[in-house]
Amino acid sequence: DARVTQTPRHKVTEMGQEVTMRCQPILGHNTVFWYRQTMMQGLELLAYFRNRAPLDDSGMPKDRFSAEMPDATLATLKIQPSEPRDSAVYFCASGLGRGAENYEQYFGPGTRLTVT
């Protein structure tokens, strides 16, 4: 059963610390997405990649957030320095991203981040 995996599942950190979240997309999927979900804002797209190239990071605060795909099996999202308003659940999703009907995205279990 192919799944998106994310680590860590939970992270509690103090304001000002660096946070790194990791995602392993489903093998063979070439589009990878980072979302943030909060009660107030719902599910927001932060950034996404296709074939490891960043296509859109307009949803991401540029001064503190960065997203990369060092290789096809790993995507990372970093926050430096973290702030209490970054507390949220961060989801990674992957998809095949090709073909007229094949834009389905599959989500990982998320990283629940609390910044104190």
Added chain:
Amino acid sequence: RKEVEQDPGPFNVPEGATVAFNCTYSNSASQSFFWYRQDCRKEPKLLMSVYSSGNEDGRFTAQLNRASQYISLLIRDSKLSDSATYLCAVRLNDYKLSFGAGTTVTVRA
């Protein structure tokens, strides 16, 4: 105006009942449509892709109305396990999905 809007509910229905709800989207050029289900403190899980002709998967039926710019989800013979938040997602172009805030459904015994 938000790109994708949903009635937050909650829709409280008895077991065995039928429940239906809609999701409206603002951009008439939207190309793909999806329903996701999200349980409390879990990730969204793809429930159905919505095709132009409408589609059915067991007790779930999805419809697309391009003229009025909405998609619908109907759940027949509701089960307790159907209690969840249902998110609709719309793709305008490229690969990005815009999600609604979700509709909460609670099925009671």
